[in-house]
Amino acid sequence: MFYPIMINISNKLIIVVGGGEVAYRKAAKFLEFGGKVMILSPNNIEKFRDLKEKHKEKLNFIYDKYNKKYIHDVFLVIAATSSKEINQQISNDCKDLSILANIVDNRDSSDFITPSIINNDNLTISISTMGSFPYLSKKIRTDMEEKYKKFNKEYLNLLEEVRYLVLEKHRDKTKETMEYALSLDIDELKDLLIKLKD
Numbered sequence: 001m002f003y004p005i006m007i008n009i010s011n012k013l014i015i016v017v018g019g020g021e022v023a024y025r026k027a028a029k030f031l032e033f034g035g036k037v038m039i040l041s042p043n044n045i046e047k048f049r050d051l052k053e054k055h056k057e058k059l060n061f062i063y064d065k066y067n068k069k070y071i072h073d074v075f076l077v078i079a080a081t082s083s084k085e086i087n088q089q090i091s092n093d094c095k096d097l098s099i100l101a102n103i104v105d106n107r108d109s110s111d112f113i114t115p116s117i118i119n120n121d122n123l124t125i126s127i128s129t130m131g132s133f134p135y136l137s138k139k140i141r142t143d144m145e146e147k148y149k150k151f152n153k154e155y156l157n158l159l160e161e162v163r164y165l166v167l168e169k170h171r172d173k174t175k176e177t178m179e180y181a182l183s184l185d186i187d188e189l190k191d192l193l194i195k196l197k198d
């Protein structure tokens with residue numbers, strides 16, 4: 001079974017083996033959450049150039065085939081090559097070295113799997129089908145992105161202020177006020193904040 005945790009990857013090195021679409025998708029997400037990514041692959045798709053432009057020194061490349069020597073001292077490993085045998089080899093090596101690995105073509109060999117993620121800065125929602133139907137995770141993500149799009153960073157920052165004011169000054173109406181705050185659009189929420197401050 002896979003237990004969902006929020007893991008701090010800031011400035012930690014994650015090595016992604018392979019340079020295709022799947023490697024790209026995984027790398028882009030780890031970079032979005034502040035990780036440092038090394039791509040280990042003899043070649044990789046064009047899109048990585050834009051990712052390098054965006055993330056500069058946080059993204060680097062080793063143009064070589066997989067070798068165990070490259071994974072010593074890394075925080076996480078993603079095996080995303082097109083070779084089942086190499087992916088399995090990576091899994092075995094990671095077990096030897098006690099490094100957590102995600103094997104993109106074999107959930108049973110994976111120490112962790114990657115969920116579908118909605119990242120609105122302060123609000124993160126991750127969705128998983130425990131590996132049984134990833135396309136459903138993607139579908140739920142797109143539905144929820146639409147449904148919860150108002151909860152962006154600005155909105156969450158205002159909500160945080162509302163919460164502190166309610167806890168400080170209106171403890172008797174905590175739940176009603178919080179429930180009410182969630183029903184508002186951003187301008188109404190700003191008005192509520194002014195009222196709560198009075």
Ligand SMILES: C[C@@]1(CC(=O)O)C2=NC(=C\c3[nH]c(c(CCC(=O)O)c3CC(=O)O)Cc3[nH]c(c(CC(=O)O)c3CCC(=O)O)/C=C3\N/C(=C\2)[C@@H](CCC(=O)O)[C@]3(C)CC(=O)O)/[C@H]1CCC(=O)O
Pocket residue numbers: 025026029102103104105106107112113114115116117127128129130131132133134135137138141
């Ligand atoms: C959620 C997401 C996150 C991400 O990758 O960032 C993700 N897969 C996504 C998309 C996707 N993956 C696949 C398709 C094509 C349709 C299909 O085949 O179903 C599509 C749809 C598409 O591409 O449109 C094929 C596929 N996926 C896996 C296998 C191997 C296997 O099942 O053993 C195969 C067959 C490969 C083959 O053909 O051989 C395995 C895994 N994929 C996972 C995650 C993990 C379980 C997640 C969960 O619990 O739901 C897990 C177990 C391991 C892992 O990768 O961590 C991302 C959506 C991101 C988004 O857009 O929101």
Ligand SMILES: NC(=O)c1ccc[n+]([C@@H]2O[C@H](COP(=O)([O-])OP(=O)(O)OC[C@H]3O[C@@H](n4cnc5c(N)ncnc54)[C@H](O)[C@@H]3O)[C@@H](O)[C@H]2O)c1
Pocket residue numbers: 017018019020021022023040041042043044045064065066080081082083086104105134
């Ligand atoms: N988990 C998922 O979400 C998911 C989704 C679709 C496919 N897959 C699986 O992921 C695999 C990769 O998919 P893709 O579309 O990125 O494939 P792809 O063929 O586009 O890319 C494979 C990459 O692996 C590299 N590679 C091959 N042998 C290597 C080695 N020995 N060392 C280092 N790199 C090596 C290649 O150079 C290439 O860059 C597929 O075979 C499929 O089984 C997983």
